Amino acid sequence: MPTKPQNSVLESHPIGYPRFSALLAIDPSFSNLRRFAHIRMRILLEKQDEIVVLEEELARTDKDETSNLNLASRRTDKNIKRREVIENLGKKIAEYDDEVERYHRTMSYNNAQRRDIQSLEFWLGYNAFIKRQESAFLSKTSDLMNISREPDTGVLYFSPLVETVVIFMYNLFRIKLPNRYSIDENVCILNNNAVHAWSRLLIVLLAVSLLLIPLVLLYFLPGVSAKFLVIMLAEAVFIFMLSFLGRAKTSELIMASACYMAVMVVFVVGNGPGQPEQPGPPGPPGQRP
Secondary structure, X not given: OOOOOHHHOHHHOOOOHHHHHHHHHHOHHHOEXXXXXXXXXXXXXXXXXXXXXXXXXXXXXXXXXXXXXXHHOOOOOOOHHHHHHHHHHHHHHXXXXXXXXXXXXXXXXXXXXXXXXXXXXXXXXXOOOXXXXXXXXXXXXXXXXXXXXXXXXXXXXXXXXHHHHXXXXXXXXXXOOOOOOXXXXXXXXXXXXXXXXXXXXXXXXXXXXXXXXXXXXXXXXXXXXXXXXXXXXXXXXXXXXXXXXXXXXXXXHHHHHHHHHHHHHHHHHOOOOOOOOOOOOOOOOOXXX
């Protein structure tokens, strides 16, 4: 029977930062760090004002220029101060652009989930290997980001549910949870790929149910009014789920809703057990029905 790789067990790493960093890297849900959004914005404001100061200085230099020839040609411009200001502007704008890109990239990461932060805090409380001042960053919940989480929003929301159900089932049947990453019985880290696979399966089942259940109701319900009520409720649930689980743009949301509505309407205009009876053939001429 093959043995586990030595580096797959948390306890194989020395206590302190080696073991704590191994925990953060062992599962994507634990890779939570601070954004420093406030500090980044402060730096952007500093960079922005540096550019504004140079912009005003360039405007004053151009206004105070005594020779129109210097303003007519960059190549023959003899004003050394203007050349220095423009050169500094280029450097400051490049620095500003880099900071903007870094800020945008950092803010695009998913927020850290409270459940994962609590798991890390519990582990740190049980394994007091890091000084409290240096692990206090976990208390900045509004500033924490996850740098390696699954980008699928639906998987992000369903993963905690899957983990809760798995742990509940193991406890219900008194089965020992598989632990690939730690020999500590108080530590349980589920297989991330398996959790995501089950989350996607739940999303697929939810999508299929959201389509089939309204169709079954439309097929058996009598009366057009009841059918349209089912369509409106199904459409509302569909839009809510699409907005909640996905990151669709407004135009994409409208198009998907229109397609879903079209499928529902087809069943209203079709023939089914709940449809009213079709009128019979007309009687002989001159005979009233």
